[in-house]
Amino acid sequence: GDSVTQTEGQVTVSESKSLIINCTYSATSIAYPNLFWYVRYPGEGLQLLLKVITAGQKGSSRGFEATYNKETTSFHLQKASVQESDSAVYYCALSDPLLLSGSFNKLTFGAGTRLAVCP
Amino acid sequence: EAAVTQSPRNKVAVTGGKVTLSCNQTNNHNNMYWYRQDTGHGLRLIHYSYGAGSTEKGDIPDGYKASRPSQENFSLILELATPSQTSVYFCASGENRANQAPLFGEGTRLSVL
Numbered sequence: 001g002d003s004v005t006q007t008e009g010q011v012t013v014s015e016s017k018s019l020i021i022n023c024t025y026s027a028t029s030i031a032y033p034n035l036f037w038y039v040r041y042p043g044e045g046l047q048l049l050l051k052v053i054t055a056g057q058k059g060s061s062r063g064f065e066a067t068y069n070k071e072t073t074s075f076h077l078q079k080a081s082v083q084e085s086d087s088a089v090y091y092c093a094l095s096d097p098l099l100l101s102g103s104f105n106k107l108t109f110g111a112g113t114r115l116a117v118c119p
Numbered sequence: 120e121a122a123v124t125q126s127p128r129n130k131v132a133v134t135g136g137k138v139t140l141s142c143n144q145t146n147n148h149n150n151m152y153w154y155r156q157d158t159g160h161g162l163r164l165i166h167y168s169y170g171a172g173s174t175e176k177g178d179i180p181d182g183y184k185a186s187r188p189s190q191e192n193f194s195l196i197l198e199l200a201t202p203s204q205t206s207v208y209f210c211a212s213g214e215n216r217a218n219q220a221p222l223f224g225e226g227t228r229l230s231v232l
Contacts, residue, residue: 004161034218036220038223044225045123045209045223045224045225045226046162046209046211046223046226047223048220048222051220053218091161091162093161093162097217097218098217105150105213105214105215105217105219105220105221106152106164106167106177107152107154107162107164107221108161109154109161109162109163110161111159111160111161112156112161
């Protein structure tokens, strides 16, 4: 089956420092899956941060970037300078772009990475 | 504004009791989903629906039922709740088109004692 593996547990970064959260995927039945980063801020629901549906492309939002690398099957999340307000749980996910398979945009998630930004 | 609303936000249930989690969306989306999220695991799909009257099993459907009485509403039902079902549950809705990113609700924290 399909799976997503991301940086485990918690990552602690000082404010204004750079961040990378690793994400790799395995999509056994999907040649080019859609890739997503979702974020859950404290006390809030899950929000889409960014998505990329084309291999080789980069998505960006709120200062975060992620590049779809089909050679290394990776979709790492990066930010050059984090802020305290970025503290949240980040989830990498994939879906099958082909609705003909009956997947109905079902998402397969990684385990989540908690980001703590220290002042 | 697009919205997915879950109720209740928090629930404490007893083992063996019946629990119903409700989800309402105002997005006119065909597809709706129920996921659960546990520490160390990503969100896992329990049931989904592609329209009123339809329900489909996801990856971990055992112990759960779902009901989609209308386009807007999708319920998750635990007929006989067990402590292993203590979790955070997320509902989502999405368009039945390729490359869409489902919209999620705020989650329901369920504790089964």
